[in-house]
Amino acid sequence: MSANLIIDSITRHVQLSADEQAHFLSLLKSKTYRRKQFILQDGQVCKYSTFVTAGCLRGFTVDQNGFEHVLNFAPVGWWIADMYSLLTQKPGILNIESLEDTEVLLLSKHDQEKLYHEIPKFERFFRIITENSLVSFQQRLIDNLSLTAEERYHNFCRRYPTLIYTLPKKQIASYIGVTPEFYSRMQHKMLLKDKK
């Protein structure tokens, strides 16, 4: 059940007493979304950190030509938010949308800040996952600067072995930074290679 999932994911990094766990859980609101619903739209202020307990979300931006670019996926067990907007409480540029029917737990910015003061271990937990997130975005930036589309595809497969089967191909294409057309060609080419 979803309370276990989120507590487990936290206690992998910091230890919590039963009281602390209960207090934390009491702050969460649960919510469900149908496939293709928007959790957040650009221009809105992001008010929650969102933890996915079932389904999958995607964060993406829309550029001046109307093209979408996937910043991140949030499958079960992951947190997602428009960090810029959440931190500054100004209108953001990120859209967050469900790729399947999805269940989430919401932690408001206000409660999150309060939690940091009441129980510093939660500040530690969020520091740690922010650090890990930073490392993976740095790596992804370097990959985009130094690898070919095909190499980025292989990295994606290694890092998200389950998502490869469940996500629509155009979403993966957008994540690694190519058009669906080129992605399709690339897969065809790789298939030929593998046969040899």
Added chain:
Amino acid sequence: MSANLIIDSITRHVQLSADEQAHFLSLLKSKTYRRKQFILQDGQVCKYSTFVTAGCLRGFTVDQNGFEHVLNFAPVGWWIADMYSLLTQKPGILNIESLEDTEVLLLSKHDQEKLYHEIPKFERFFRIITENSLVSFQQRLIDNLSLTAEERYHNFCRRYPTLIYTLPKKQIASYIGVTPEFYSRMQHKMLLKDKK
């Protein structure tokens, strides 16, 4: 003087007593580097968070073809480290090098962790700057996916107005993700445009 600089940069985010300031300063080692010296080489384990008090550092990776890619610059008042290596204490992939004669203050990983336990405000401070860093890397990734080289150049000018004048052009080219040759033509083209 450099102690003021680092204390100011922290107290912009959290308040510190005179004792706390003194304790923090007692943990720092200061060090100077000549232009083009290596502070860290790929394959080494990163043991320090580095704060720049004079000069400028650059963090970069070298790809399989021997090309360098600038991950970040650290001018005066900025922190730099190989975050992946610092967190995991495994060999990293980042090189950190001085672009000019540079003075830094070093905080060892061990002392930083201890500080988090002794004075939680320091954990808050590093959480906040890590969050800000995450936001700016996310933005840079989106820029790389959705903007042309010329637009990325303009972003760079807006975000680092001082660095544009002090950094070698090839370093800026590498940061925005183009070759020095293309960067040179781009500038030429933009000059022609401006004259009209």
Added chain:
DNA sequence: GTAAGTTCTTGACCTACATTAAGTTTTGAC
């Protein structure tokens, strides 16, 4: 079950940027 939307594929053509090469200017060490 069928119509309408998505998603995926394939082909012809295009472009932003890379590569190679050669020359020029700037910097730095003695």
Added chain:
DNA sequence: GTCAAAACTTAATGTAGGTCAAGAACTTAC
């Protein structure tokens, strides 16, 4: 002040990946 190395520029040519268009294969809604 001079020589060597590094940084920068310019030009010719190459290519990874984009664009446009049209059809095929799935999904979804009623």
